[in-house]
Amino acid sequence: MGVRVERTDLAGIGFRDDVITKDGARIGVLTYREGGREVAIFSEDDPDAIAARVTVTAAEADALSELLGQAKTLDFLNGVGGGVAGVYTEHLTLAADSRFIDHELGLTKARTKTGVSIVAIVRGTDVIPSPEPSEVLLSDDILVAVGTRKGLDALAAILSDSRA
Amino acid sequence: MSHTAAVFIQLGGVLLALSLLSRFASAFRQSAIPFYMTLGLFVGIGGVIPLTESQEFFEIGSEIGVVLLLLMIGLEYSPKELLVSVIGNRRIGVLDALLNATPGAIAGLLMGWGPVGALILAGVTWVSSSGVIVRLLSDLGRMANRETPTIISVLVLEDLAMAFYLPVLSAVAVGATIMEGAVSVGIAIGVVVIIIGGTYFYGRRFARLFSADNSEALVVGVAGMAILVAGIATQVNVSAAVGAFLVGIGLSGRVAASAERVLTPVRDFFAAIFFVYFGIQTNPADIPAVFLPAFALAAVTMVTKFITGYVATRRAGIAIPGRWRAGLALTPRGEFSIIIASIAVGAGLNVAILPFAATYMMMTIVMGPVLARIPDMEWFKKRVRARG
Numbered sequence: 001m002g003v004r005v006e007r008t009d010l011a012g013i014g015f016r017d018d019v020i021t022k023d024g025a026r027i028g029v030l031t032y033r034e035g036g037r038e039v040a041i042f043s044e045d046d047p048d049a050i051a052a053r054v055t056v057t058a059a060e061a062d063a064l065s066e067l068l069g070q071a072k073t074l075d076f077l078n079g080v081g082g083g084v085a086g087v088y089t090e091h092l093t094l095a096a097d098s099r100f101i102d103h104e105l106g107l108t109k110a111r112t113k114t115g116v117s118i119v120a121i122v123r124g125t126d127v128i129p130s131p132e133p134s135e136v137l138l139s140d141d142i143l144v145a146v147g148t149r150k151g152l153d154a155l156a157a158i159l160s161d162s163r164a
Numbered sequence: 165m166s167h168t169a170a171v172f173i174q175l176g177g178v179l180l181a182l183s184l185l186s187r188f189a190s191a192f193r194q195s196a197i198p199f200y201m202t203l204g205l206f207v208g209i210g211g212v213i214p215l216t217e218s219q220e221f222f223e224i225g226s227e228i229g230v231v232l233l234l235l236m237i238g239l240e241y242s243p244k245e246l247l248v249s250v251i252g253n254r255r256i257g258v259l260d261a262l263l264n265a266t267p268g269a270i271a272g273l274l275m276g277w278g279p280v281g282a283l284i285l286a287g288v289t290w291v292s293s294s295g296v297i298v299r300l301l302s303d304l305g306r307m308a309n310r311e312t313p314t315i316i317s318v319l320v321l322e323d324l325a326m327a328f329y330l331p332v333l334s335a336v337a338v339g340a341t342i343m344e345g346a347v348s349v350g351i352a353i354g355v356v357v358i359i360i361g362g363t364y365f366y367g368r369r370f371a372r373l374f375s376a377d378n379s380e381a382l383v384v385g386v387a388g389m390a391i392l393v394a395g396i397a398t399q400v401n402v403s404a405a406v407g408a409f410l411v412g413i414g415l416s417g418r419v420a421a422s423a424e425r426v427l428t429p430v431r432d433f434f435a436a437i438f439f440v441y442f443g444i445q446t447n448p449a450d451i452p453a454v455f456l457p458a459f460a461l462a463a464v465t466m467v468t469k470f471i472t473g474y475v476a477t478r479r480a481g482i483a484i485p486g487r488w489r490a491g492l493a494l495t496p497r498g499e500f501s502i503i504i505a506s507i508a509v510g511a512g513l514n515v516a517i518l519p520f521a522a523t524y525m526m527m528t529i530v531m532g533p534v535l536a537r538i539p540d541m542e543w544f545k546k547r548v549r550a551r552g
Contacts, residue, residue, distance in 0.1 A: 008310075010307075010313055011241055011245040011248075011249055011317070012241050012245065012294075012320070013307070028308045030307055030308045040308035042310075046483065048309055048482050048483055049306075049309055049310075049486065050306075050309055053305060
């Protein structure tokens, strides 16, 4: 998933980095040698002209990049990417013979034992976001869990404990 | 009135007038250069109120102005940026020189100023004004546009070409024979190449002579170095301007950035003196006679400069509207045209060129920015898009 970034030098002035998005839009970041920055959105009907530009201070640039960075982290949590900062998302299917079926979610003690959060339960076509500990689990429920690799493996082992 | 009193009163009055003119120019988003020169016409030779006592100051001040203008142009570039520009854009540089120096050379011959006049006018018409154009692009919000790097490359190459052109002009100006001229031009070009190459490798050591953090030492030190080298360069006929330019190129990194900051006000002061003095030396009575030829040359070379920008951006893969923007933005000539004319005249060559060069440059510097705004107008966008 390489992102195309083009750098163009402006001798004596600074340089411009362009990001070309999947849709073909071009976003330019102009860095002046004296330190100013400008974010420019290129025009749709004139590929070389800019349609809008915003001058940002160093602090604003930091804030922007943090915002975009958070969005990126959420993407990873949603399973688009993987492996960032050692946090993973996994969809754990409750086996038909699991001892937790017909019991409350709280009984799994997932958070206490493994540090993993159950952020949602997918039941057929329904999604139960942020389930309460009192939510009763049914057969074929899919638990959307976020945690470390180790924690997720431990939780998978706990959930697969059979009734017997 | 004592001599000092007369000098101070004249100088102070001129500076105050310059300040008003500069504000007036920026209110109309125009370069202040033509206004400064016009003021010079009023207070100079054949002007309304000729200032005689302060002549001496204006003369030496204007020489320092040239040194500082070139020093600052040099400071903007690092040797690496120059090398990259030359390697990547040499064809455009050659095209630019052929298209824009040739009309000047022909005009010099047509005006009856001989081969030397042709050489001077070739330089005057060749070089666009990087100062005016960079400010124009910034004013018009085009700094991030995709055609802008090509425009900048053309300007960089022209500035660098001056490092070779000015020594040639200086050699010719001192009236050397062909043999002597060839030798001093050879020395000059050798020195330029050695210095650019040397600063490419040893630039850091050179920069260590100055401290970026002590602004008082920096402003005096860098200006001193530029003036010293300019003096030595003059002595060996390499032209003071080129010496200062090379000092600027030699400094890069943090020292260059700080030097640029602290020297800008000093440069502005002496550059203003330089442009006024150019007006002072020009006799307004000579302008009507050269007005039409200068106008014709301005028209022709604005077209050739437009073609340069259009072709350069087409090669860079820019679409039609961007090519128009680049071509029109490159049309203003400025400081270099005036520097070239003043070097020629300072060496006692062809005084008749002064009013011609002044008129020519004022036309392009006033009309160029007006033309450069056309591609932003709705009717123009519609037309170009309809055809494209």
